[in-house]
Amino acid sequence: MANGKKVEVRAPMSGVFYRRPAPDQPPYVEVGDTVNKKQVLALLETMKVFQKVKCPVNGKILEIVPQSETPLKDDDLMFIIEVG
Amino acid sequence: MFNKILVANRGEIALRVIRACRESGIKCVAVYSEADEASLHLKLADEQICIGPAISSKSYLNIESIINAAGQTGAEAIHPGYGYLAEKEEFAQACADNNIVFIGPTPENLKLAGDKITAKKIMEEAGVPVIPSSPGGVISLDEAVGLCAEVGYPVMVKASGGGGGRGIRICKDENVLREDFPIAKAEAAAAFGNDELYIEKFVQEPRHIEFQILADRFGNVAHLGERECTIQRRYQKLIEESPSPRLTPELRTAMGDAAIRAGNAVNYFNAGTVEFLLDKNDNFYFMEVNARIQVEHPITELTTGVDLVKEQIRLAADGKLDFSFEDLPKRGWAIECRINAEDPDRNFLPSPGVVEKYQPPGGYGVRLDTHLYQGYELPIFYDSLIAKLVSFDLTRDGAISIMRRALDEFIISPLKTTIPLYRKIMDDSSFQKGDFHTGYINKFVPDEDEDED
Structure with a gap:
């Protein structure tokens, strides 16, 4: 089903980007991972509320743009996913 | 009385404490993170000192940085506000170790307040009513039925190993308990790898x-x-x-x-x-x-x-x-x-x-x-x-x-x-x-x- 189409996942609001559920746990995803629609990719913390960043499609992680624990602005690019 | 107090917080509670200091003729020191340079509490305090980056764990929760700020500014006491370090035993102890007065409970008080099971036991001994519950884990249905008759229905059955509201069942009478107890046990085993259950009186519409x-x-x-x-x-x-x-x-x-x-x-x-x-x-x-x-x-x-x-x-x-x-x-x-x-x-x-x-x-x-x-x-x-x-x-x-x-x-x-x-x-x-x-x-x-x- 791989068709090479790319999908961007952007921040729904400003917040701090976390790649791991907790500091002592592994990241949710790495570049190259196969991911499913609705799978959690990261957390975004805005004013102490954590939102799950969910994958919009089935595919593969091509790029993870921000470093973990960095603040993002509304609409900043977080992930690029190859649809497949 | 103190001559100078450091306020280890931000937002409205920092203002609240600073105002109390000003009314009392006590000088006050505001601390702030790099994200709070434009915050109102800095404008109302006598001194301002940056304690670290925006992320709270590196600033408002940074014990070393706050203790150093108190040392540098000569503050004799620290008011922690609420949240952040207010209930951290370790912080109250660090204040004491550095001859700074922590404006709040003792480290022992904070330790006990954080240990809900021990606190409940002490309260019960002191004649303060606590929610009736099983003394520990309950394994068998017979044991549960006996206990619930004592505690009084409705009861809340929950996994000893659980948390976050998961695996909780409310049983309004013995019939429901007989039905639900085995299911709750199976769920607890599946979710938490431990089928021990804990029973507590369920307080309705409290x-x-x-x-x-x-x-x-x-x-x-x-x-x-x-x-x-x-x-x-x-x-x-x-x-x-x-x-x-x-x-x-x-x-x-x-x-x-x-x-x-x-x-x-x-x-x-x-x-x-x-x-x-x-x-x-x-x-x-x-x-x-x-x-x-x-x-x-x-x-x-x-x-x-x-x-x-x-x-x-x-x-x-x-x-x-x-x-x-x-x-x-x-x-x-x-x-x-x-x-x-x-x-x-x-x-x-x-x-x-x-x-x-x-x-x-x-x-x-x-x-x-x-x-x-x-x-x-x-x-x-x-x-x-x-x-x-x-x-x-x-x-x-x-x-x-x-x-x-x-x-x-x-x-x-x-x-x-x-x-x-x-x-x-x-x-x-x-x-x-x-x-x-x-x-x-x-x-x-x-x-x-x-x-x-």
């Missing part, structure tokens, strides 16, 4: 009533009446009032006495709050001690005439507590609405950004504790509490009218806030009659599960 206490270093403990904190969403308080429309003078005396017993049982020091659940039949049960000044402290101040923050400072400086509840000039009714930068129409999603238009309410009977100003940009890193709007009048109806009018005046835009929700509640007849329980808010907002996309 009210959350808490008592303010103050204690000095000489063993004197007083209570300052109750706060009604029943209106909550996901355990976050939204509206508080004092007194509670639910308490009779007799119940107030009984609960106040229990709060003092609780304080004495743990050798409590400084300001604290004893939280109780109250059921429909006037039974009350100890829940926990909040070992800090609380967000909702202003309603107690307005109805008792006691400035709790100044009392905290005075007691920390070895002041003596020389009054009891009976001595206080109690009067009137106070209601607080916690205004959060959240969108009640979108599952309380946070709403950061710049406050482009700010028009605060004022006039008779209005107290507003806030760090907002026009043009302020709310950082994404911190709590969404942006203002505490408090109304006061001689009667509850009067306080509701003032709150309604003040909410109408209050403009904070373009941020989304909880003001419209509170405006609706003020018009609700159940609220007006004082008739509500901890599930009340579901009448206005659906309790959505974020996972259901």
